[in-house]
Amino acid sequence: MIISGKELSSKLKTDMRDEVSTFTEKYGRVPHLVVILVGDDPASVSYVTGKAKASEFVGIRNTTIRKPETISEDELLELIRRLNADDSVDGILVQLPLPEHISEAKVIETIDKSKDVDGFHPLNVAALWQKQPCTLPCTPKGIIKMLKAAGVEIKGKRAVVIGRSNIVGLPVAKLLLDENATVTIAHSRTADLPAVTREADILVVAIGKPRFVTADMVSEGAAVIDVGVNRDPETGKLCGDVDFADIEPKASVITPVPGGVGPMTISCLMENTIECFLRKTASR
Ligand code: GUN
Numbered sequence: 001m002i003i004s005g006k007e008l009s010s011k012l013k014t015d016m017r018d019e020v021s022t023f024t025e026k027y028g029r030v031p032h033l034v035v036i037l038v039g040d041d042p043a044s045v046s047y048v049t050g051k052a053k054a055s056e057f058v059g060i061r062n063t064t065i066r067k068p069e070t071i072s073e074d075e076l077l078e079l080i081r082r083l084n085a086d087d088s089v090d091g092i093l094v095q096l097p098l099p100e101h102i103s104e105a106k107v108i109e110t111i112d113k114s115k116d117v118d119g120f121h122p123l124n125v126a127a128l129w130q131k132q133p134c135t136l137p138c139t140p141k142g143i144i145k146m147l148k149a150a151g152v153e154i155k156g157k158r159a160v161v162i163g164r165s166n167i168v169g170l171p172v173a174k175l176l177l178d179e180n181a182t183v184t185i186a187h188s189r190t191a192d193l194p195a196v197t198r199e200a201d202i203l204v205v206a207i208g209k210p211r212f213v214t215a216d217m218v219s220e221g222a223a224v225i226d227v228g229v230n231r232d233p234e235t236g237k238l239c240g241d242v243d244f245a246d247i248e249p250k251a252s253v254i255t256p257v258p259g260g261v262g263p264m265t266i267s268c269l270m271e272n273t274i275e276c277f278l279r280k281t282a283s284r
Helices: 005-020 023-027 042-058 073-085 104-110 122-129 138-149 169-178 193-197 261-282
Strands: 032-038 061-067 091-094 158-162 182-186 202-205 223-226
Touching: 005 042, 005 138, 005 261, 023 261, 032 042, 032 073, 032 261, 042 061, 042 261, 061 073, 073 091, 073 104, 091 261, 122 169, 138 169, 138 223, 138 261, 158 169, 158 193, 169 182, 169 202, 182 193
Parallel strands: 032 061, 032 091, 158 182, 158 202, 202 223
Antiparallel strands: none
């Protein structure tokens, strides 16, 4: 079974649109998400456009601020501080990656924790690992929603995550652990990786290498979640980290690229923006 992130995301966004349509009457305004894009990397431009389109659909106010590649770190941090202080802004997202002269760590920690819709702020990350209330990072949150929607039992299962990034690998491993899976975090240097991944009931791949996971690495009936977004070196088309054609017949469920995890990341961003808005308006 192919899990359509696109379909599930569409359903979630429709439900959120209904919820947001009541906000003006209840709270006097709708949530406001500000997205900052530095430079003009085509992939980042496309992600940011997707976020603006989803906001429009859900009824969230979206401001996309584009800055040139040459913006200084100080200027960017100052912009973030202004948005932190702006009461009309509920969520702030700075699209990553950033140019080398700007510290991503500084940018992330400058965003006010209460407006950190990505869930990347160190205080949000700490809260996640300490089982405190927090904003969950969008991609890991979307992956858990997809597994649940597909009826995949997580509790008691063996999950293997390939990749250990702050954005996906580490937090998705933590969320799977919280769902009572037994989790192994593997990476490109894991010795005999196929032997490790063949043990997985649930395999999450976030390594950023086209067709890295081949059929011999997947056991019959595994649930396979492909977080990769790559260009196929032969065709130039978008492809995942998983050799989809070879693995799809073996997997019980599998996510396609495009149309799998990507759309879920965006709908979870909408959800996080609404959560930040409600936390603020409810605390008044
Ligand atoms: N670049 C790739 N994925 C993400 C994401 O989830 N958030 C941000 N801010 N940048 C990204």
